[in-house]
Amino acid sequence: MLEFARLYANARTAVFVWSMGITMHKYGVDNVRAIVNLALARGMVGRPGAGLMAIRGHSGVQGGAEMGAVPNQLPGGLPVDEETAGRFSRLWGFPVPSWRGYFVAEMVDAAWRGELDVLYCIGSNLLDVLPDRRYVRQALSRIPLRVHHDIVLNPQMLVEPGEEVLVLPATTRYEMAGGNTETTTERRVIFNPEIPGPRVPGARDEWRVLVELARRVRPEMAGAIDFPSTQAVREEIARAVPTYDGIQHLRRKGDQFQWGGPRLGEGGSFATADGRARFVPVPLPREETAEGMFRLTTRRGKQFNSMVFASKDSLMGADRDEVVLSPRDLERLGLREGQRVLLRSATGEFVGRARAGPIYPGTVMMCWPEANVLIPRGISDPQCGIPAYRDAWVELVPLPGDVTERATVGA
Structure with missing residues (x-):
């Protein structure tokens, strides 16, 4: 640790890169905050050869989170509160909830308590990725209706249902009509064109099924959620998330842009009310070592x-x-x-x-x-x-x- 401290103290530039070894703890967010504090302490943000980079688990995580596909954020990384929900309600013409959803582990707990009526699961295997497999199996079996929309079969689909299980074939990202985008950890939004070739019979794009489902559940609001193509979705993203302005112009292989420019915090200017970054106090966890463990x-x-x-x-x-x-x-x-x-x-x-x-x-x-x-x-x-x-x-x-x-x- 002392060797690292001396190395960092004498370094002219430094890029901090971390992955799930930092985050998969009960104090993972504080771990990341400590790294950010360390970078800010020597000005290793917003200049050439310096920066912060989180390596994500797979290629859909970054962009998905920035589109609001997490329970505690709305599109653009905005908080779930009355003010932000009101903004999107006015934009889209229907009420957007101001309460956050369940994290995955919380959702499984709710299922175990019998509080979930439906689980629509896209591209996951909760049975194998969460701790305590037996508990997860019991929780999944208590949900009356489960829908699994995926490109492969996996063990969670075979758990006995409360009443019914539907397994739907999905297209891969490279089979999606009209192409789609992904966002890298360096904020590059990259276009993925559709690749011609054979298709699994009956396979459908996940987003199209969700849109059709929403239209049927709320037919009186069908016009507010009508997206005929992925191009229409990209245009809506540009309208709803200002940092993603430019995504509507991506149409061909190789098309991309980097939201926020080459570096965030360039010249010491940050996206805060006064343009300055903030250190965040990080409490040190106190844990007793378990003897013999x-x-x-x-x-x-x-x-x-x-x-x-x-x-x-x-x-x-x-x-x-x-x-x-x-x-x-x-x-x-x-x-x-x-x-x-x-x-x-x-x-x-x-x-x-x-x-x-x-x-x-x-x-x-x-x-x-x-x-x-x-x-x-x-x-x-x-x-x-x-x-x-x-x-x-x-x-x-x-x-x-x-x-x-x-x-x-x-x-």
């Missing part, structure tokens, strides 16, 4: 979200059932490379094989989503709703057996 952290291998494509992590050269410990802990526990170990928490159990790796003593690292069996539910960052995937405490018990014997998952 290990802090569980997670890694990803060759996979897309919960869809795993290979049994070996090409970055570490480790199999997905291998549990990574520091060499010091391996020696302290008298473990051999490849020895079977039991990891146990209040939520569940996992049987894997021990492996030494570059990890801090007192920590164990597992593949995700396999680690979800050990992660307790109900612990999330209160400001953004992300479950605390990297805060669990687990017990590690050496098991007898041949070191070459592959391990199995327990629940």
Whole structure:
């Protein structure tokens, strides 16, 4: 830490890049705020060779959030409150709610309590991405009607319904008539043209189904939500979100623009009332180390979200059932490379094989989503709703057996 402090203190420029290892904690937002404070302290924002960049989980996250596809923000990253809801109500000609929706974990809790009548799920697998799989399965089974609109089958679709489950085939982004856009983490809005070729029979664009559903539910307001094409959607985005002005002109492969220009905060001018940035006090969390326990952290291998494509992590050269410990802990526990170990928490159990790796003593690292069996539910960052995937405490018990014997998952 001291070495980093000296390095940063003497650096002329610095770009701070972080990913889910920073955010998947019960204090993830505060982690990011601390990084922003650090950058502001030396003026590493708004000038060449300096900046802040969050690496998102996949390519739909950035633009989706900026369009309001999160429960606590309206389009443009604006807060969900009376003033902002009133602005969009006047723009669109129908009342926009001023209350925020559920974060994903909250939504599952509501389903478990029997408070959800319908779940329309586009492109997700809640059963495998959330902690405590058994609880999630029970919650999903209590929803009377579930609709799963996706390009692939996944396990959550096979959970027994309260009454009915509909599985609808979707188009991919490259099959969407009229093309579409994505937003990168450097704020580049890029046009994706439609690619000709065979199509899955009956597959439809998700947005078209949602628009048609809304028109049928509220036929008297059908004219307010009539979008005949993706071009019409892009024109509406430009009208509703001023920072995205320019998206309406994207029509061909390679078309793109960067909202906000090459750098935000250029020359020390920020998008605040007085044009100045603000430091945010970040309280230090106080946590007691659990005696004899290990802090569980997670890694990803060759996979897309919960869809795993290979049994070996090409970055570490480790199999997905291998549990990574520091060499010091391996020696302290008298473990051999490849020895079977039991990891146990209040939520569940996992049987894997021990492996030494570059990890801090007192920590164990597992593949995700396999680690979800050990992660307790109900612990999330209160400001953004992300479950605390990297805060669990687990017990590690050496098991007898041949070191070459592959391990199995327990629940």
